[in-house]
Amino acid sequence: MKHLLGIEDLSKEALLGLIENAESFVEVSEREIKKVPSLRGKTIVNFFMEPSTRTRASFEIAAKRLSADTINISAGASSVVKGETLLDSARTLEAMAPDILVVRHKDSGSAKFLAKYLRKTSVVNAGDGLHEHPTQALLDCLSLKQYFASQGRGLFGLKVAIVGDVFHSRVARSNLLAHLKLGNTVRLVGPRTLVPREFAMESAFGPNIEIFDNLAEGLLGVDVVLCLRMQLERQNGFFVPSIQEYSREFCVSVKAIEKYCPSAVVLHPGPVNRGVEISGELVDSPRSLVNRQVTNGVAVRMAVLFGLSTQGADRKEEKS
Numbered sequence: 001m002k003h004l005l006g007i008e009d010l011s012k013e014a015l016l017g018l019i020e021n022a023e024s025f026v027e028v029s030e031r032e033i034k035k036v037p038s039l040r041g042k043t044i045v046n047f048f049m050e051p052s053t054r055t056r057a058s059f060e061i062a063a064k065r066l067s068a069d070t071i072n073i074s075a076g077a078s079s080v081v082k083g084e085t086l087l088d089s090a091r092t093l094e095a096m097a098p099d100i101l102v103v104r105h106k107d108s109g110s111a112k113f114l115a116k117y118l119r120k121t122s123v124v125n126a127g128d129g130l131h132e133h134p135t136q137a138l139l140d141c142l143s144l145k146q147y148f149a150s151q152g153r154g155l156f157g158l159k160v161a162i163v164g165d166v167f168h169s170r171v172a173r174s175n176l177l178a179h180l181k182l183g184n185t186v187r188l189v190g191p192r193t194l195v196p197r198e199f200a201m202e203s204a205f206g207p208n209i210e211i212f213d214n215l216a217e218g219l220l221g222v223d224v225v226l227c228l229r230m231q232l233e234r235q236n237g238f239f240v241p242s243i244q245e246y247s248r249e250f251c252v253s254v255k256a257i258e259k260y261c262p263s264a265v266v267l268h269p270g271p272v273n274r275g276v277e278i279s280g281e282l283v284d285s286p287r288s289l290v291n292r293q294v295t296n297g298v299a300v301r302m303a304v305l306f307g308l309s310t311q312g313a314d315r316k317e318e319k320s
């Protein structure tokens with residue numbers, strides 16, 4: 001694996017391998033000295049052309065915990081504001097010999113585009129438009145693996161409801177692909193304008209997709225509820241009558257979970273708009289894995305950076 005551009009490119013085995021490797025990195029962040037020498041001498045560039053708190057911070061922390069050198073470039077503080085193209089900027093950075101370029105960009109396909117033209121540098125997609133956010137899906141799966149292990153279950157045979165603005169969500173696409181590869185059933189739940197019917201017909205996705213435009217029906221009996229933010233920054237029109245109207249129909253609350261899927265756990269990729277797509281009470285409740293997701297983000301990004309840097313070397317030997 002030279003790049004990580006999307007869950008779509010991963011086999012089921014590669015997906016499970018990354019989740020398992022990430023699980024083994026969790027304990028590094030629990031040590032008193034949170035550092036291993038694995039990537040000493042490697043350079044990671046975080047090239048973030050869109051705002052981010054969780055993804056950017058956790059890629060930087062992950063790189064530092066692996067002893068790599070890191071720099072962060074953001075859109076407003078880069079020569080992109082002077083008119084430099086994305087490719088010229090990336091080629092300029094490549095001329096300084098980084099090992100990995102972590103890219104977030106508003107345009108779908110931007111990470112793949114850079115991977116095609118950069119000659120030596122590995123590219124990691126940290127979110128491209130409404131296309132994919134592969135490390136988010138990996139950390140979501142790791143959080144579910146840990147939770148269901150504590151219940152004596154595995155990551156398989158799950159019913160997963162993805163609720164909200166599916167159309168504009170790269171998190172939804174990456175999670176959908178991950179769960180279909182794992183053989184889980186995915187329900188896409190939301191207003192018809194925000195849940196493309198084509199998803200159910202898409203032959204690449206297979207038959208394990210169900211679509212609901214009623215929250216109660218969509219939540220009934222599921223094991224996992226993944227709530228999505230209304231991505232207003234990507235909506236170039238009116239997809240719902242109003243945010244208040246949307247929330248009345250689709251805001252996921254403790255009451256709804258207790259009524260329709262009392263044993264479910266709840267995920268949210270963040271940032272959360274409390275009271276819009278999910279109630280504040282549910283975010284803070286014991287069935288919410290939101291904080292665990294953030295914690296696991298570091299381990300997942302350590303596994304990805306390590307995997308791309310070492311290309312198959314024995315991680316266990318190098319880690320300590």
Ligand code: CP
Binds near residue numbers: 051055269270271
């Ligand atoms: N989940 C996620 O991508 O969050 P950020 O936009 O804060 O990185």
